[in-house]
Amino acid sequence: MINLNRSVLACFLMCSLAFAGGVSFVFSSAQAAGNKNKGEMSSSSSTSGYLSNLPDIPVMDGMIAQNEDGFVFDAPEGRVVEETVFTSDFEESEVKAYYGTVLPRLGWIARKTGVFVRNGEQLTVNVDKVGDGLRVTFQLAPESD
Numbered sequence: 001m002i003n004l005n006r007s008v009l010a011c012f013l014m015c016s017l018a019f020a021g022g023v024s025f026v027f028s029s030a031q032a033a034g035n036k037n038k039g040e041m042s043s044s045s046s047t048s049g050y051l052s053n054l055p056d057i058p059v060m061d062g063m064i065a066q067n068e069d070g071f072v073f074d075a076p077e078g079r080v081v082e083e084t085v086f087t088s089d090f091e092e093s094e095v096k097a098y099y100g101t102v103l104p105r106l107g108w109i110a111r112k113t114g115v116f117v118r119n120g121e122q123l124t125v126n127v128d129k130v131g132d133g134l135r136v137t138f139q140l141a142p143e144s145d
Contacts, residue, residue, distance in 0.1 A: 053083045054138060056106065057123070060098055062089040063136065078121060078142035088133035095136055099125050117143050 051057045052065065053072050059065075069084035087095070100110065108116035108123060116123045124139040 051083045051085075051138060053081050054123075054140060057138060058102055058106075059085060060087065060090060060095065063087045066135070069137075075142075079140065080142075081140040082137065084135060084137045086130070086133055086135055090134065092127050092129065092134060095127050095134060096125075 049059060051059055052067075053070055063085040064087065066084040066086055070082050071080075073080040090098075096113065100113070103116050103123070103125075104110060106118075108118045110116055111122075114125045114127070116125070120143050122141055122143045124137075124141075126137045126139070128135045128137070
């Protein structure tokens with residue numbers, strides 16, 4: 001019987017799943033370079049296009065999804081979604097200006113800075129300084145008064 005070590009077996013299983021079901025896995029660039037955390041999967045990925053849980057909300061180029069910080073919940077009153085991205089490429093004012101311009105073009109009505117409503121839902125875009133960058137959190141919930 002062949003004795004395969006755990007990392008080879010894990011790689012074989014992930015590749016088999018990827019080919020069989022179209023599953024993709026994301027590894028950080030540090031892991032690709034062979035750092036001490038070899039074999040661990042990252043829950044962050046570079047984002048371009050749109051948020052994964054809010055596919056009609058665009059993401060600024062270069063933002064990094066923080067997948068472990070989000071959730072989706074369907075309630076009788078409506079859906080509740082939170083998704084977070086990180087950037088060190090933009091200033092807070094640039095992020096706020098971008099979403100203040102882009103979201104109204106997509107039918108969102110600005111209630112106040114960072115708060116938009118559309119079709120009975122409220123989207124809040126929070127921008128927080130974190131270390132050398134910004135954490136941008138998108139929170140969608142049923143519209144409140």
